Amino acid sequence: MPPIEHYGIEWARRPTNEEMEHQWRITRPPAKSPMRLLILSHDITGCYTHFVHGRTRPHTSSNCEGCQNNRLPEWHGYLACLQSTNGLKWILEVTKGCAKALDEEFRTHRTLRGAIIEAGRTSSKVNGRQYVRVLSHAEQMDTLQKAPNLQPFLARMWQQRDQPLFNHEGVNDPIKIAEATSEPSATENREAS
Numbered sequence: 001m002p003p004i005e006h007y008g009i010e011w012a013r014r015p016t017n018e019e020m021e022h023q024w025r026i027t028r029p030p031a032k033s034p035m036r037l038l039i040l041s042h043d044i045t046g047c048y049t050h051f052v053h054g055r056t057r058p059h060t061s062s063n064c065e066g067c068q069n070n071r072l073p074e075w076h077g078y079l080a081c082l083q084s085t086n087g088l089k090w091i092l093e094v095t096k097g098c099a100k101a102l103d104e105e106f107r108t109h110r111t112l113r114g115a116i117i118e119a120g121r122t123s124s125k126v127n128g129r130q131y132v133r134v135l136s137h138a139e140q141m142d143t144l145q146k147a148p149n150l151q152p153f154l155a156r157m158w159q160q161r162d163q164p165l166f167n168h169e170g171v172n173d174p175i176k177i178a179e180a181t182s183e184p185s186a187t188e189n190r191e192a193s
C-alpha cells in the first residue's frame with residue numbers, strides 16, 4: 001500500500017524522457033514573419049497530393065480518392081528542419097513554387113542538409129504565395145542532429161481517412177506525430193493557386 005501522504009495519486013516529478021523531447025510537427029511557411037530554418041534533410045521528400053474533403057491527401061493511383069473527385073494532383077515537398085532560435089523541430093511543407101530554389105541548392109551543394117533558409121509568403125495573407133530563400137549554410141555540420149526519414153511520418157499522417165491519424169503503432173517509432181492536430185488546417189493555410 002502506498003504511504004498515506006501520496007493521497008492515492010501517482011506523482012511524477014517529470015514526464016518520460018521521450019515526452020520531454022520536442023516532437024516533429026508539420027508547418028507551412030507562415031504569413032506573418034518568415035521562419036528561419038536549418039534544413040536537416042539531405043533532399044526533399046515530395047509527392048503529389050489532392051485537396052479533398054477539406055484535407056490534403058496523397059495521390060496514390062489513377063483512381064485514388066482525389067482523382068475520383070476530379071481534383072488535380074498538386075506537388076508538395078517536405079523537409080525536416082530545425083528552428084535554431086528555439087530548438088523546435090519542424091517538417092516544413094512547401095508548394096511547387098518553392099521547389100526551384102531548393103532544387104538549385106541541392107544541385108549546387110549536392111545536399112540540402114545544413115542550408116539555412118527563410119520560408120515565408122509574399123503577402124501577409126494566410127494563403128499568400130510561398131517562397132523559400134537560401135540565406136547561408138551551417139558551419140558545424142558534424143554536430144547536426146540526424147534527419148528523420150519523412151516517408152513513414154507522412155504515410156502515417158495520411159493513413160486512410162477512416163483510421164485515426166495517430167495510433168498505438170506509432171508510439172515507439174522514432175518519429176511521432178505529437179498530436180493529431182499537428183496537421184495544419186489545410187483550409188486555412190492553403191496557398192492560392
Ligand SMILES: [Zn+2]
Nearest residue numbers: 059064066067
Ligand atoms: Zn489521385
